Amino acid sequence: QKEVEQNSGPLSVPEGAIASLNCTYSDRGSQSFFWYRQYSGKSPELIMFIYSNGDKEDGRFTAQLNKASQYVSLLIRDSQPSDSATYLCAVTKTSYDKVIFGPGTSLSVIP
Amino acid sequence: DAGVTQSPTHLIKTRGQQVTLRCSPKSGHDTVSWYQQALGQGPQFIFQYYEEEERQRGNFPDRFSGHQFPNYSSELNVNALLLGDSALYLCASSLRATSSYNEQFFGPGTRLTVL
Numbered sequence: 559q560k561e562v563e564q565n566s567g568p569l570s571v572p573e574g575a576i577a578s579l580n581c582t583y584s585d586r587g588s589q590s591f592f593w594y595r596q597y598s599g600k601s602p603e604l605i606m607f608i609y610s611n612g613d614k615e616d617g618r619f620t621a622q623l624n625k626a627s628q629y630v631s632l633l634i635r636d637s638q639p640s641d642s643a644t645y646l647c648a649v650t651k652t653s654y655d656k657v658i659f660g661p662g663t664s665l666s667v668i669p
Numbered sequence: 670d671a672g673v674t675q676s677p678t679h680l681i682k683t684r685g686q687q688v689t690l691r692c693s694p695k696s697g698h699d700t701v702s703w704y705q706q707a708l709g710q711g712p713q714f715i716f717q718y719y720e721e722e723e724r725q726r727g728n729f730p731d732r733f734s735g736h737q738f739p740n741y742s743s744e745l746n747v748n749a750l751l752l753g754d755s756a757l758y759l760c761a762s763s764l765r766a767t768s769s770y771n772e773q774f775f776g777p778g779t780r781l782t783v784l
Binding site for chain 1 (some may be wrong): 700702704710711712713715717719724725727757759761765771772773774775776777778
């Protein structure tokens with residue numbers, strides 16, 4: 559079992575729709591969870607992090623965490639073509655531990 | 670506020686050669702982590718440096734080594750290059766001293782091609 563797994567994608571959604579990205583992790587000791595956006599040929603950009611069960615909203619983005627189910631998700635409301643990118647889920651156990659990344663999910667927003 | 674910088678941007682080497690990649694962390698950050706990202710995959714953790722010492726190491730052979738300097742900048746060295754070492758090498762910086770959540774910020778990366 560891989561440490562962090564994500565939908566393989568690609569995921570295609572029409573402009574204005576809600577994009578839902580999912581991630582599961584294997585280590586129950588994981589404490590912090592991150593979503594990074596990576597445009598083709600560029601480096602990852604941190605867009606959200608969450609550490610408590612429940613929802614965290616930032617603009618059009620909502621991160622959801624369920625530690626009991628070892629599941630974290632990212633919702634993107636009112637999807638825009640500029641949201642087309644690969645989304646990477648990452649987890650870590652402590653503030654100084656290594657960060658483990660999933661393989662990423664490619665999102666394409668169709669105008 | 671200067672972000673994370675890396676050099677060089679691109680590099681082409683041949684098998685068996687050695688390479689050194691460089692990273693300057695975001696202003697105020699004290700920890701540097703290095704990742705290897707192959708095409709179509711997520712970043713794979715190589716190692717992390719804090720207070721000039723290697724603190725964590727991923728599943729990479731000893732051919733991969735690093736260093737952190739007193740000004741927090743860091744180098745990644747790879748010896749005896751293999752074709753499979755071709756990848757995007759990412760440096761990420763974070764603030765270990767006070768951060769509770771280990772948010773990491775990435776540099777633009779170095780694209781290494783081994784021929």
